[in-house]
């Protein structure tokens with residue numbers, strides 16, 4: 001019987017992953033943990049919820065022990081743009097938080113899923129068809145914590161046999177819970193503004209291409225990699241995965257196919273533009289496809305239609 005803990009359960013991925021896992025493994029077998037009460041009553045009341053601080057190891061250990069957790073999805077993290085504003089806090093949460101999770105996993109024999117990111121790459125990385133193993137050297141503190149986290153997870157597997165696994169997520173697009181403090185958040189905001197106001201002012205420059213993915217694919221990736229046959233995994237903690245490569249103008253064109261009167265202009269945010277410019281344009285996800293059968297279901301057009309339909313229903 002699986003007993004799963006999800007940290008960062010109130011965040012953009014966590015709030016949907018908890019429900020996704022509860023459908024598969026049963027409400028009581030998925031413990032949601034965060035440091036704010038979930039606003040969504042389904043998430044709050046459907047199964048166990050705990051307040052934890054990942055930076056305090058005792059609070060993680062107590063929940064793992066109480067619920068006999070065997071698998072941890074560790075999603076609690078500070079995203080790229082927020083991290084640049086608060087680098088020390090980002091290190092504390094992203095690195096010390098992960099270290100605590102891995103230590104608890106070592107002691108209690110848990111498997112651990114950790115999301116890495118396109119941010120784990122830097123300006124020296126090949127930008128097109130970015131290979132699975134290549135130059136990384138990120139220049140943002142968020143990217144440094146992600147690249148270091150990949151290595152730390154590898155270390156816990158090699159040294160202690162902790163079953164660590166993970167993917168490098170691209171920008172994630174979803175309508176249920178807003179992301180916060182990320183560079184790719186524009187790709188979420190644009191849909192809400194398109195439905196509500198028919199116009200959007202984009203903070204990234206035209207032509208800024210980044211990998212993106214629709215949330216249903218991202219959730220499936222998290223579950224599929226944890227279920228993958230370990231004998232087939234050559235890599236473990238940092239699988240490149242992508243579903244589409246998107247620029248602001250391509251995204252706007254996809255929206256205009258559904259909302260023809262939509263218009264977009266630009267007001268560039270230098271901080272987030274510099275972050276985006278340091279990341280690759282398009283990852284090569286062959287290793288994930290070969291080693292655990294990764295394949296996205298949503299392309300740009302399918303994602304845009306679904307986003308607009310769902311946001312329109314809620315507006």
Ligand code: SER
Pocket residue numbers: 079080081116117118119142169170171172181182183184185
């Ligand atoms: N979506 C994240 C961000 O923009 C990258 O992992 O910070």
